[in-house]
Amino acid sequence: MIPFLKKNKDGKKPPKPTVPHTAQESIPFQRMFEDGTCRVRPGYYTRTIQYQDINYQLAQQEDKTAIFEEWCSFLNFFDSSIHFELSFVNTATDSADFEKSIRIPYQQDGFDDVRAEYSQxxxxxxxxxxxxxxxxxxxxxxxxxDSMAQVKPRLEHIQNDLMNNFHRLGVLAKPLDGTERLRLMHGMLNMDGANKFHFNWKDLVPSGLSVKDAIAPTALAFKNSRTFQVGGIFGAVSFLNITASDLSDQLLKDFLDMDSSQIVTMHIQSVDQNKAIKTIKHTITELDRSKIEEQKKAVRAGYDMDVLPSDLATYGRDAKALLKELQSQNERMFLVTFLVLNTGKTEQELETNVFQAVSIAQKHNCELCRLDFQQEQGLMSSLPLADCQIEIQRGLTTSSTAIFVPFTTQELFDNGKESLYYGLNALSNNLIMVDRKKLKNPNGLILGTPGS
Known part of the structure; x- marks a missing residue:
């Protein structure tokens, strides 16, 4: 049988999708500019902002509510013309280097045994x-x-507004330049740490290389439909099927608390308000039509016309409640794609980490589903390029989207020479090491048990 090739309106055959043959071709962007602007595809440009954490999980309830409401306003800033992505990257650091940062050097002054005990x-x-x-x-x-010259002023304007919005939340943030964005993607594509990042803009022309050569892994292997291999790391990408009727702000926190290298990505696309309301009204009309048909069947069958299928009544009630939220409660509609990329040094370790992530999703009445035959698209969608290649979306309102609060607790860790150990973070159990003299307020209060 000869396959039928669909033609465009002009009578020409559509171009065949190109299959990437190299790791560089798999990375879905065309050009990175020095100021941090990236041309992902013709006519689409992106920028990235890195932001720090604030204390949310340990805050009082009224403070949590204030942060949540401010985060809702933050999300409502994005209109339907702006595509945006939230990336949460957990990568392993070299344990030897980390221990070296907290080691107290010997000084041969008779107190080295105390230093050794303290380091232990x-x-x-x-x-x-x-x-x-x-x-x-x-x-x-x-x-x-259409061009870099056209989008640059608007990118700058959006960036300034986002920085102001972060400032209102009390969040420290900074835009990334081209080198920093490349370093970030290099770390995500080379999690095994075998290849170090070496890049200089001046070397591009003499060497004849592109920016992709500086960040691409040695190899990308998609041998089966459910996993992939990048260098010495095995990985798997899954999407979160949000089936819970009531979401908790602990869901994202539980994913990020996993003790393994992973990337959690949320692609969020705002829907035009008028279009969203029109769509919901159309849905309500269709439900009313189905309701009338069921009532006609009831009359013909000779039973009570008020007896309707339970699903029909539930859907109608939910649709009207959603319409009310959009019209009178300052809510917008968002399309969300939630991806989780788990990694492991071995396939067994990978499956263990995936099982842990699946358990977290089930605890919150959601389902974490593996992206079968879409692992490459899932991996590339996890890169901070705001380019989602996974066409699985979930419609959520502003408050439902904001429940994925991206803040947990602020860490205090400074590995300077004068840093002192002050204890463990109550939420993350991480070390608190800081040089008080470098803080905005250097004062400290030491509490202890009398007689201890």
Missing amino acids: MLRQQLSKGNNGLTKTKFLTYGIEG
């Missing part, structure tokens, strides 16, 4: 937390335009 205590405390993981958070946004 710090190593024991280090093992209680997950300081071996570096946790970073990013927001990537993109807009469409």
